[in-house]
Structure formats: C-alpha cells, structure tokens
Amino acid sequence: MPKSTVRLAAVPGAAVAVALALTACGSSSSGGSANRASGGSSASNAAAKVSGGAAQVGVTLTSAGGCELDHASAPAGPVTFTITNKDATAITEIELQSDQRILGEKENLAPGLAPVKFTATLSGGKYQLYCPGADKENVPFTVTGKAAAAASGSTATVLAEGTKGYAKFVNQNAADMVTAIGKLKAAVDKGDVAAAKKAYAGARPFYEKIESDVGGFVLPGFKPGDNAGNLDYLIDMRQSNLDPKVGWHGFHAVEKDLWQGGKITPQTKKYAKELHTNVGKLAKLVKGVTYKPEDLANGAASLLEEVQTNKIKGEEEKYSHTDLSDFASNVEGAQQAFAFLKPGLQKIDPALTARVSKQFTNVTNGLTPYRDGASLGGFKPWTAQLRKTDAAKLSKKVQALQDPLSQIAQKVATAG
Amino acid sequence: MGALAVGASWGMDASRSHPADAADKDAIDLTTQYPFYDQAEPAGIRTPPQRYSIFMTFDLVDGSLRTDLQSLLARWTAASAQLMRAEPIGQVQPSSDAGVGQDTGEALGLDAASLTVTIGLGPSIFDDRFGLADKRPALLRRLPKLPSDNLTPETSDGDLSVQVCADDPQVCYHAIRNLARMARDTVQTRWTVMGFGRASAGKGQQTPRNLFGFKDGTRNISTGADFDKYVWLKDADWMTGGTYQVVRKIEMNIETWDADRVSDQEHIFGRGKTHGEPLSGSVEHDTPRFAAKGKDGEAIIAPTSHIALAAHENNGGIKILRRGYNYTDGINEFGQLDAGLLFVCYQNDPAHFVQLQRKLGAADLLNEYVKHVGSGLFAIPPSPKTGHYIGEQLFT
Numbered sequence: 001m002p003k004s005t006v007r008l009a010a011v012p013g014a015a016v017a018v019a020l021a022l023t024a025c026g027s028s029s030s031g032g033s034a035n036r037a038s039g040g041s042s043a044s045n046a047a048a049k050v051s052g053g054a055a056q057v058g059v060t061l062t063s064a065g066g067c068e069l070d071h072a073s074a075p076a077g078p079v080t081f082t083i084t085n086k087d088a089t090a091i092t093e094i095e096l097q098s099d100q101r102i103l104g105e106k107e108n109l110a111p112g113l114a115p116v117k118f119t120a121t122l123s124g125g126k127y128q129l130y131c132p133g134a135d136k137e138n139v140p141f142t143v144t145g146k147a148a149a150a151a152s153g154s155t156a157t158v159l160a161e162g163t164k165g166y167a168k169f170v171n172q173n174a175a176d177m178v179t180a181i182g183k184l185k186a187a188v189d190k191g192d193v194a195a196a197k198k199a200y201a202g203a204r205p206f207y208e209k210i211e212s213d214v215g216g217f218v219l220p221g222f223k224p225g226d227n228a229g230n231l232d233y234l235i236d237m238r239q240s241n242l243d244p245k246v247g248w249h250g251f252h253a254v255e256k257d258l259w260q261g262g263k264i265t266p267q268t269k270k271y272a273k274e275l276h277t278n279v280g281k282l283a284k285l286v287k288g289v290t291y292k293p294e295d296l297a298n299g300a301a302s303l304l305e306e307v308q309t310n311k312i313k314g315e316e317e318k319y320s321h322t323d324l325s326d327f328a329s330n331v332e333g334a335q336q337a338f339a340f341l342k343p344g345l346q347k348i349d350p351a352l353t354a355r356v357s358k359q360f361t362n363v364t365n366g367l368t369p370y371r372d373g374a375s376l377g378g379f380k381p382w383t384a385q386l387r388k389t390d391a392a393k394l395s396k397k398v399q400a401l402q403d404p405l406s407q408i409a410q411k412v413a414t415a416g
Numbered sequence: 417m418g419a420l421a422v423g424a425s426w427g428m429d430a431s432r433s434h435p436a437d438a439a440d441k442d443a444i445d446l447t448t449q450y451p452f453y454d455q456a457e458p459a460g461i462r463t464p465p466q467r468y469s470i471f472m473t474f475d476l477v478d479g480s481l482r483t484d485l486q487s488l489l490a491r492w493t494a495a496s497a498q499l500m501r502a503e504p505i506g507q508v509q510p511s512s513d514a515g516v517g518q519d520t521g522e523a524l525g526l527d528a529a530s531l532t533v534t535i536g537l538g539p540s541i542f543d544d545r546f547g548l549a550d551k552r553p554a555l556l557r558r559l560p561k562l563p564s565d566n567l568t569p570e571t572s573d574g575d576l577s578v579q580v581c582a583d584d585p586q587v588c589y590h591a592i593r594n595l596a597r598m599a600r601d602t603v604q605t606r607w608t609v610m611g612f613g614r615a616s617a618g619k620g621q622q623t624p625r626n627l628f629g630f631k632d633g634t635r636n637i638s639t640g641a642d643f644d645k646y647v648w649l650k651d652a653d654w655m656t657g658g659t660y661q662v663v664r665k666i667e668m669n670i671e672t673w674d675a676d677r678v679s680d681q682e683h684i685f686g687r688g689k690t691h692g693e694p695l696s697g698s699v700e701h702d703t704p705r706f707a708a709k710g711k712d713g714e715a716i717i718a719p720t721s722h723i724a725l726a727a728h729e730n731n732g733g734i735k736i737l738r739r740g741y742n743y744t745d746g747i748n749e750f751g752q753l754d755a756g757l758l759f760v761c762y763q764n765d766p767a768h769f770v771q772l773q774r775k776l777g778a779a780d781l782l783n784e785y786v787k788h789v790g791s792g793l794f795a796i797p798p799s800p801k802t803g804h805y806i807g808e809q810l811f812t
C-alpha cells in the first residue's frame with residue numbers, strides 16, 4: 001500500500017531524497033532530556049602512558065550521555081582501550097575509526113559488566129571513537145608519531161557496489177512482474193477464473209519483494225498528493241483505504257472480483273488491462289532509480305513493517321487469503337537488500353551483521369511449516385482461524401528481526 | 417500533584433457513614449522518586465502501592481545464550497534505575513536522520529510518579545539452556561496444581577517477570593514498553609496484565625477495594641517484624657534480601673456478583689461492605705473473632721468465608737504480603753465485563769501461598785465468583801549495588 005513518501009519520477013537518479021550528514025561529527029543532539037549533563041570528552045591533554053607494551057586509554061560510558069576518554073592522545077604503536085560501561089543503558093558499543101574505517105570495536109557493553117579491552121596498532125594521525133547513543137557520538141583521538149599510510153578499499157566503495165547490485169535485482173524483478181501480470185491479463189481476458197486466480201497469486205510476489213522501492217512514484221502531470229497519479233495507489237490499493245475521488249484500481253480490485261464475486265465481468269477486464277499498463281510504466285520508472293546504502297536498509301525495514309501492519313493481520317489479501325505468500329515475499333525482498341549490504345556491513349559491524357543474519361534465518365524457518373505447494377501462492381491460506389492461533393507467533397519472530405535491522409541504516413549511512 | 421478526596425457518602429444510612437479522616441486520604445506527589453540501587457530491599461515490594469501497575473512476563477527467544485541473558489539483566493538494571501529517576505533511557509531524538517530513537521519519548525516531561533521496577537527470575541531460566549541449574553534459588557519451582565486452577569499457558573509462567581508500578585499510567589507504560597523494546601531480539605513478550613487501581617494498602621494508606629467493592633487486605637503485613645519474618649529471604653546465599661513473587665490473574669464474574677444481595681456478599685467475605693468491619697466486630701481493624709456465634713448458634717463469620725480461610729490464626733500463623741491491582745481486559749467473548757484482580761504476593765517461601773490457596777481454592781465461598789486463569793512464580797533478587805546488576809551472582 002502507498003507510503004507517505006513522494007518521489008518525483010521525472011528525476012531519475014534523485015529518487016530517494018533522504019539527506020544525511022555523512023560525518024556525524026559533533027552533532028550533539030540531546031535526547032530531549034534538557035537537564036541532562038552534556039556529554040563529551042573530559043580527556044586530559046597528556047598522552048596515554050605505555051604499559052605492558054601498549055598505551056593505555058580508558059573509556060567510560062555513563063547514563064549522562066557520556067563517552068569519555070581519560071587521554072585524548074597516545075604515541076604511535078599498540079594502543080589498548082579499556083571500556084567501562086558504568087550505567088549507560090543507551091550505549092552498547094564503541095568503535096575506533098579512522099577515515100570511516102573501523103579499526104577496533106566492542107559490542108554488548110552492558111552496564112555493570114566487567115570492563116572489556118581491545119588493542120589496535122595505530123600510526124600517527126587523527127582517529128575517532130564512535131559511541132552511538134552518546135550525546136557526543138564522535139570523540140576525537142590523536143596518535144602522535146609516524147604517519148599512517150593512505151587507506152584503500154574503503155567500506156563506502158564496497159557498499160556502493162552493493163547498491164548497484166540491488167538496483168539490478170529491483171529492475172529484473174519489475175520486468176518479471178510485467179510478464180506475470182501479462183499472464184493475469186490474458187487469463188482474465190479469456191474469462192478463465194481458475195487460471196486468473198493462479199496468475200494473480202503468481203504475480204503478487206514480484207510486487208511484494210520490491211514494494212518499498214516502488215511506492216510513491218507520481219506519474220508526469222499529476223501533483224504529488226493526487227492519488228490519480230500515484231502508481232502505488234493505482235496498483236496496490238486495498239478497498240479499505242480507497243480515495244473516493246479516484247475509485248478502485250489494481251491488484252485488489254481484481255482479487256475481489258475473482259474470489260468474492262467468483263466471476264470475470266467487463267469491469268474486471270478493465271481493471272486487469274489498466275493494471276498491466278501501470279506496472280509497465282512502473283518498471284520503466286524504476287530503472288532510473290539509484291540507491292544509497294541507507295535506502296536499502298530503510299527499504300528492508302519498511303518491508304518488514306508491511307508484514308507487521310498488513311500481512312500478519314490478513315488485511316492485504318482479504319479475499320484470496322494469500323497473505324503468507326506476500327509475507328514471504330516481503331521478507332525475501334528485505335533479505336535481498338540486506339544481502340547486498342552485507343559485504344560492507346560486515347566491515348562496519350560484524351556482530352550486527354551476524355545478528356540480522358540469524359534473525360532472517362529464524363523468520364524464514366518460521367515460515368517453513370506453512371509452505372504448501374498445493375495452495376495458491378505456495379502457502380497455506382491465511383484464514384481467520386489460522387491467524388488466531390499463529391499470528392502472534394509469527395509476528396514475534398518478525399519483531400526480533402526488525403529491531404537489529406533498524407540499526408543498519410545509521411551504520412551504512414555514516415560509513416561514508 | 418493532587419490529593420484525591422475519597423470517603424464521600426453515597427446516600428447511605430447516616431449512622432453508618434462518616435467522613436474519611438485525614439489519614440484516609442491518599443495524597444499523591446508525582447515528583448516522588450524511589451532509589452533503585454544500594455537499597456536494603458528491592459523496589460516495588462514494601463513501597464506503598466502506587467495507583468497503577470503493569471505486570472509482564474518474557475521468554476528468552478530460541479537460541480539465546482547465557483551472555484544474552486547476562487547482558488539483558490545488566491541493561492534492564494541500568495534502564496530501571498534511569499526510568500525511576502524519570503530519565504529517558506537514551507536519546508529520543510537520534511543524532512542523525514537515519515537513526516532510530518533509543519527512548520520512545522512518551523514520558524518526556526513527566527515526573528517519576530513513584531515509579532518502581534521489580535525484576536523477577538522464573539524457574540525456567542534455571543533449566544539446561546543457560547547452565548544455571550546449580551544457581552537455582554532453593555524454593556524456586558513451578559507452583560503445583562492447585563484446587564480450582566483454570567490456568568491457560570498463554571497467561572502463565574515466563575522466563576522473566578517485570579512489575580512496574582507508578583502513580584501515572586503513562587509513566588508505567590513507558591517503562592514497560594522501553595524495557596520490552598530494548599530487548600526485543602533477546603526476549604519475547606509472553607503475557608501481561610495492566611492494573612488500573614491498587615488493591616492493597618501500604619503504611620499510612622487506607623485499605624483499598626477490589627472490584628467486588630470490598631476492602632481487601634485489611635490485615636496485610638505492615639510491621640517491620642512481619643516483613644523480616646515472612647517476606648525477606650535470610651541466609652539464602654545470593655538471594656539473601658530478596659523474596660519470591662507469586663502472581664495470579666484472577667477473573668471476576670462481575671455481572672453475577674453484582675446480582676447477589678449485599679448481605680450474601682458480606683457473608684462470603686466475612687466483612688461488612690461499606691466499612692470493612694469483620695462481621696464479628698464493629699470497625700475495620702477489629703480483630704475477627706472466628707469462634708463467635710450468633711443467636712442461631714452458627715458462627716458469625718462463616719468458616720468458609722474468605723477471611724476465615726485466609727486468616728493467619730487459622731493457618732498456623734502464616735502471612736504473605738499482598739500487593740495486587742484491579743485490572744480490566746475490556747469485554748469478553750460473551751459480552752460480559754472482563755475484569756478481575758491481578759493478585760501479587762511476596763513471601764520468603766512460596767509454600768505459604770500454596771498452603772493458603774489450597775484451602776481457598778477448595779472451599780472459599782468466593783470461588784463461585786472468581787476464576788484463576790493465570791499464574792507464575794518468580795524469584796526477586798536483592799537490590800543491586802551501584803555499578804552492578806540484578807542477578808550478577810548467577811554469572812560469577
């Protein structure tokens with residue numbers, strides 16, 4: 001169903017307009033707790049002392065939003081960071097970065113747990129300690145001595161490769177969708193209800209996999225707020241959310257005729273023809289889109305939102321009950337986006353990458369018992385009865401994936 | 417802050433009504449805060465019952481590791497301390513446009529409202545999943561099946577329990593929501609009850625009423641000596657200073673009760689409805705005389721009345737600390753009001769509750785009007801020291 005975001009289809013390459021400050025340096029936005037002590041570094045100017053072959057730097061995390069170093073500099077060579085989370089609930093990890101590359105990190109920094117250490121061998125230059133969730137997230141750290149060699153193979157390059165791969169996936173999927181809807185149209189034109197139902201179920205997954213990327217396109221000549229020019233509205237609007245001025249179009253209008261009406265009328269044929277035309281337009285528009293890494297992350301997150309708000313409740317496929325097929329397709333689309341981010345994300349945050357991977361596996365495994373080749377869409381019908389017993393179980397699995405997944409955008413956006 | 421006047425008379429016989437005296441009026445100061453760390457007792461037990469409560473249990477998700485449980489308890493501990501100080505648990509406004517907030521924000525600008533967070537460990541975390549079997553608190557076993565139990569798994573048990581109480585319902589909700597949220601990939605919610613009115617009194621509070629309209633808990637534990645004797649664990653290794661929490665979700669058949677004549681209701685409870693006096697006495701805090709007989713030769717307080725069955729005099733001196741809340745779940749499938757009592761009690765031996773409930777479940781006249789649908793037993797560890805966390809000793 002349509003998103004509130006609006007994209008102007010006429011401007012290829014600029015479709016996704018989320019402005020991001022790539023270097024979050026010094027943007028200290030306090031969490032609405034006006035009386036909170038301002039965080040930040042109270043590091044002494046003296047360089048860290050070398051002990052046991054490494055310069056020793058202490059890092060303390062506090063609930064006052066602090067991520068504090070006891071020394072702001074160290075001589076070149078091995079540097080050991082000892083991190084104590086005193087009582088900071090919000091700060092669970094820190095990273096040592098240089099030019100957006102991660103040189104060392106610690107995760108799971110729960111308050112009260114024993115201090116943890118990591119050591120990195122550092123050449124002279126400027127570094128940052130990145131403490132997501134702290135009032136001052138980037139704390140500068142200087143290493144004196146021999147200069148560092150220039151970095152190569154940056155994380156940003158790897159991520160950019162991933163976004164190109166993802167764009168190909170979306171384009172291919174959109175083209176396949178046009179073909180699948182062509183079959184639906186042909187079956188409807190022939191007046192064959194059984195074949196049309198099968199074609200409907202066969203076409204839906206292509207849309208559901210890329211739903212988050214195709215929402216918000218406005219046809220040329222229409223204003224952004226006008227649903228008559230909103231392709232997502234024209235293709236995927238459900239009866240419950242109709243705009244009376246524009247009326248019903250698209251997939252679900254066909255769905256209702258096939259399942260509830262049980263017959264194909266001249267109006268059904270009109271719906272199917274128009275749907276075919278509109279997805280053709282959509283496939284052309286999608287080709288012009290380029291993606292930023294955070295678009296993939298946000299898109300994956302919004303596909304999971306789709307699962308939670310529409311599929312779990314059985315609202316998407318009210319008549320055909322093929323919601324679980326949509327569910328699986330949303331998850332697959334999200335998993336694709338994640339897979340294209342993975343090589344870069346692995347460099348930025350291997351632990352988060354592992355968590356998200358594990359949760360994707362959990363969700364996919366959770367769907368396995370519902371697979372049924374004999375049913376339309378390849379899954380058991382998501383009936384009211386089945387929802388009553390199983391919806392909460394499935395929803396919880398998705399929720400456990402949503403949370404770590406929602407952390408990705410920020411990671412890949414700041415990776416420069 | 418605002419003081420709520422209670423004790424207005426509802427057109428009753430003037431001789432039986434009297435204005436509430438000052439001590440009976442519960443004044444609420446929303447700026448009140450309770451400390452979390454370094455206390456002799458865990459928060460939310462002896463604390464004078466706040467107006468609202470949410471109880472929720474959680475299960476560790478499949479595949480969780482011992483370290484997941486450890487860092488969950490550590491993070492919940494620090495978050496609880498922050499929440500009780502009326503602080504957000506992290507940024508509401510993330511520092512970059514692509515970020516999600518760490519605190520959900522609905523308590524910004526609200527006072528602490530006496531918030532307490534009480535975290536409990538269920539018997540199931542001491543199974544073979546986390547290698548904690550040898551740390552199991554001595555008396556932490558699932559409650560046995562009790563007479564009249566009508567429990568459903570969906571409203572029973574759980575690996576962990578969280579009780580939040582506050583004088584502002586939104587403060588309560590914010591706390592439980594954020595605790596649930598920060599652990600979403602480690603724990604799943606299992607069941608919850610939202611209590612909207614306290615059904616137990618602390619020191620200096622007037623005895624509140626349950627949804628049957630009766631004063632409940634007149635003879636609740638209140639003295640320090642009784643707390644030491646019946647509530648807190650002594651010589652219990654790392655659990656010393658902690659206690660056991662029993663939670664029961666008890667549905668009330670509201671419509672049926674409302675159709676019963678008040679004299680019968682009083683017979684069932686063993687107390688007068690308006691003033692809560694034992695039927696053998698004249699004012700609320702009169703000690704019930706269970707042996708007293710009426711002119712007809714029958715016991716004035718029926719032996720199967722609620723207070724007779726529950727009284728410590730009739731149970732070898734056993735007492736438990738009751739700290740329950742009234743709740744409603746709206747309307748049930750039959751169109752009836754779905755409401756009841758979130759019964760919560762604390763004791764240093766769960767067998768004390770079991771003994772009382774065996775008797776009540778078997779014979780209580782009230783059973784016709786109530787149904788125990790949910791149940792759980794949890795160990796409440798002692799208050800953690802600053803810089804430490806709840807259950808830390810499990811991992812050493």
